Amino acid sequence: MSKKSFRQAINEALAQEMERDPRVVIMGEDIAGGLGAPGEDDAWGGVLGVTKGLMGKFGRERVLDTPITESGFIGAAAGAALRGLRPVAELMFVDFMGVCFDQIFNQAAKFRYMFGGKATTPLVIRTMFGAGFRAASQHSQCLYPIFTHIPGLKVVIPSSPYEAKGLLIQAIRDDDPVVFFEHKVMYDVEEEVPDEPYAIPFGEARFVREGDDVTIVAFGRMVSLASQAAEALAKEGVSCSVIDPRTTSPLDLPTILESVRETGRLVLVDEASPRCNLATDISAQVAEQAFDALKAPIRMVSPPHTPVPFAPALEDEFVPNAEKIAAAVRSTMRAPSKQAAE
Amino acid sequence: MAMSRALQLSREDLLRAYRQMRTIREFEERVHAEFATGEIPGFVHLYAGEEASAVGVCMHLTDKDAIASTHRGHGHCIAKGCDVHGMMAEIYGRKSGLCAGKGGSMHIADVSKGMLGANGIVGGGAPLACGAALAAKTLKTGGVAVAFGGDGASNQGTTAESMNLATVWKLPVIFVLEDNGYAESTASGWSVGGDAIKRAEGFGIPGVRVDGHDFFAVHDAAGEAIERTRSGGGPSFLHLKLNRYYGHFEGDGQAYRRDGEVARLRAEIDTLDRFRRRVTEAKLLEENDLAGVDREVLALIEDSVRTAKSAAAPKSADLLTDVYLSY
Ligand SMILES: Cc1ncc(C[n+]2csc(CCOP(=O)(O)OP(=O)(O)O)c2C)c(N)n1
Numbered sequence: 049m050s051k052k053s054f055r056q057a058i059n060e061a062l063a064q065e066m067e068r069d070p071r072v073v074i075m076g077e078d079i080a081g082g083l084g085a086p087g088e089d090d091a092w093g094g095v096l097g098v099t100k101g102l103m104g105k106f107g108r109e110r111v112l113d114t115p116i117t118e119s120g121f122i123g124a125a126a127g128a129a130l131r132g133l134r135p136v137a138e139l140m141f142v143d144f145m146g147v148c149f150d151q152i153f154n155q156a157a158k159f160r161y162m163f164g165g166k167a168t169t170p171l172v173i174r175t176m177f178g179a180g181f182r183a184a185s186q187h188s189q190c191l192y193p194i195f196t197h198i199p200g201l202k203v204v205i206p207s208s209p210y211e212a213k214g215l216l217i218q219a220i221r222d223d224d225p226v227v228f229f230e231h232k233v234m235y236d237v238e239e240e241v242p243d244e245p246y247a248i249p250f251g252e253a254r255f256v257r258e259g260d261d262v263t264i265v266a267f268g269r270m271v272s273l274a275s276q277a278a279e280a281l282a283k284e285g286v287s288c289s290v291i292d293p294r295t296t297s298p299l300d301l302p303t304i305l306e307s308v309r310e311t312g313r314l315v316l317v318d319e320a321s322p323r324c325n326l327a328t329d330i331s332a333q334v335a336e337q338a339f340d341a342l343k344a345p346i347r348m349v350s351p352p353h354t355p356v357p358f359a360p361a362l363e364d365e366f367v368p369n370a371e372k373i374a375a376a377v378r379s380t381m382r383a384p385s386k387q388a389a390e
Numbered sequence: 391m392a393m394s395r396a397l398q399l400s401r402e403d404l405l406r407a408y409r410q411m412r413t414i415r416e417f418e419e420r421v422h423a424e425f426a427t428g429e430i431p432g433f434v435h436l437y438a439g440e441e442a443s444a445v446g447v448c449m450h451l452t453d454k455d456a457i458a459s460t461h462r463g464h465g466h467c468i469a470k471g472c473d474v475h476g477m478m479a480e481i482y483g484r485k486s487g488l489c490a491g492k493g494g495s496m497h498i499a500d501v502s503k504g505m506l507g508a509n510g511i512v513g514g515g516a517p518l519a520c521g522a523a524l525a526a527k528t529l530k531t532g533g534v535a536v537a538f539g540g541d542g543a544s545n546q547g548t549t550a551e552s553m554n555l556a557t558v559w560k561l562p563v564i565f566v567l568e569d570n571g572y573a574e575s576t577a578s579g580w581s582v583g584g585d586a587i588k589r590a591e592g593f594g595i596p597g598v599r600v601d602g603h604d605f606f607a608v609h610d611a612a613g614e615a616i617e618r619t620r621s622g623g624g625p626s627f628l629h630l631k632l633n634r635y636y637g638h639f640e641g642d643g644q645a646y647r648r649d650g651e652v653a654r655l656r657a658e659i660d661t662l663d664r665f666r667r668r669v670t671e672a673k674l675l676e677e678n679d680l681a682g683v684d685r686e687v688l689a690l691i692e693d694s695v696r697t698a699k700s701a702a703a704p705k706s707a708d709l710l711t712d713v714y715l716s717y
Pocket residue numbers: 077116118140144147460461462510511512513539540541542543544570572573574638
């Protein structure tokens with residue numbers, strides 16, 4: 049056990065699984081870097097250094113730099129997964145999924161079902177998402193709801209270094225295609241992470257904290273913001289549960305429902321655009337299955353329905369923060385009659 | 391060697407070419423320095439070293455012609471006539487920026503000038519240029535479109551698809567491959583299979599390879615290609631070999647480059663030095679003329695930075711404008 053960053057935790061998971069299973073290969077643009085160039089090999093280790101050092105350990109046959117041809121190499125990863133490899137492909141920024149979507153949602157996602165259960169596609173696509181980097185409209189989106197929408201894909205959003213390591217190991221061992229979402233603002237976040245390999249099962253939500261008054265469900269980077277909000281609210285005498293579902297597909301709805309039955313109040317925090325996101329999805333399911341338990345309207349905290357703006361002041365206003373989460377929680381604590389007027 | 395047609399340019403045109411290239415260079419040198427202070431947010435990709443491409447090509451264009459640019463777009467913007475103050479303000483995220491602070495370096499655009507935007511998606515521009523060419527053709531404006539793209543972008547499916555579409559639809563579009571030797575840290579010698587000219591020829595598009603540090607060579611080749619395409623000859627292709635002076639983006643440690651690589655480029659084949667030498671040796675312009683341009687450009691860039699720094703940031707209400715909002 050030692051303190052590791054989100055970046056190191058992911059690197060360690062990749063290294064340990066590559067060590068354990070020779071069928072695991074990784075690929076992506078500049079994941080080692082420096083190919084054909086006069087300077088250092090492994091010059092980048094990925095655009096934010098997440099795969100640094102793996103080329104030295106495993107060689108260029110298992111750490112495959114690619115040209116800028118996402119449709120080509122993501123599709124190749126899917127094909128290789130059908131034929132005995134366990135590829136982990138890095139698709140730099142999730143925004144770039146736009147150029148290779150067919151290979152993911154018409155190909156990889158559908159093989160197992162379409163082929164009558166006679167094929168597996170053990171493919172992992174790692175990708176960076178989220179706002180906060182001043183990276184503007186084409187490098188800041190979340191997009192995980194789009195992948196969650198597609199049957200056949202599993203979707204993972206780790207919320208801390210510990211979670212990232214265990215969930216990535218599970219993703220690599222899983223026989224279905226998995227899209228693994230890494231929030232780009234979290235790479236330097238540190239916490240204690242075991243040195244040995246461990247897997248965190250999919251579809252099992254975790255309680256970050258438990259409370260009696262309100263259930264907060266949050267994803268990815270929003271989990272720590274929800275915890276901050278809960279901390280502040282505790283001082284006001286409002287006690288919150290914070291649930292991190294870990295995976296949006298499969299989704300651990302039973303845990304969320306159970307908690308809502310105890311608290312009677314639900315706040316959903318989702319950094320993705322507000323239409324058809326995880327907040328609206330879970331909200332609908334809770335309304336359908338636990339309407340009788342609700343003491344107040346469900347509240348959703350998401351950005352406005354706009355592209356991600358560049359200007360720092362606008363981006364800061366765009367992203368949900370602890371203050372907005374706390375305000376949503378407080379609004380669920382007011383009398384229902386007052387809420388209708390809001 | 392035949393005399394370059396560009397050497398026969400008028401004094402005004404030579405001064406214009408020099409002014410634009412110098413403006414791009416100073417703009418980028420200054421953004422590099424200002425980025426280091428931490429005041430400029432986000433991802434910034436500098437065009438210094440590649441000036442002859444943007445200027446040598448865009449000098450043949452007017453506002454009725456369109457260009458689609460890349461993430462390394464500042465040079466294309468300046469060469470296509472974007473306002474330098476508006477660009478600098480955009481890079482600082484100001485309300486007075488060309489995109490009201492909503493786009494930033496990677497998305498600077500001025501559609502009224504035919505500048506269809508820098509682009510955060512590698513390979514995103516070529517299909518847009520085909521569309522601009524289709525519009526020009528259908529509306530019979532006489533305009534052409536230019537798709538700028540790097541060696542990295544040349545491997546993107548969109549590039550191949552666009553070249554085929556351009557041939558099939560006989561579009562007035564010119565594909566300009568800015569081959570600066572790298573896509574991020576990866577050398578184009580490794581990533582680009584086969585031969586770029588033959589790729590274009592495979593789609594029925596004639597191509598020429600040009601020294602991208604030689605303004606006159608670029609200007610000549612672009613002139614011929616654009617003339618040919620404008621007069622209904624179909625799409626054209628240019629493969630410019632050039633170099634970038636800075637990292638892939640600001641903050642790139644560039645460990646993949648040879649020590650002293652950029653210093654040698656600057657000393658030996660700098661585009662602006664070569665231009666200066668050619669025009670003074672041929673007695674087309676005097677050192678004095680050029681020094682005058684240098685002073686004007688420096689003052690312009692200085693002023694653009696000063697005003698950008700003191701300009702207002704967008705207001706929170708701006709977050710919700712310019713987009714369909716469902717609630
Ligand atoms: C579809 C897509 N893939 C990857 C990237 C990340 N990326 C940005 S620039 C770049 C390299 C582009 O190289 P090149 O086309 O040669 O242009 P240069 O940077 O050399 O000007 C990459 C991989 C991206 N922005 N979009």
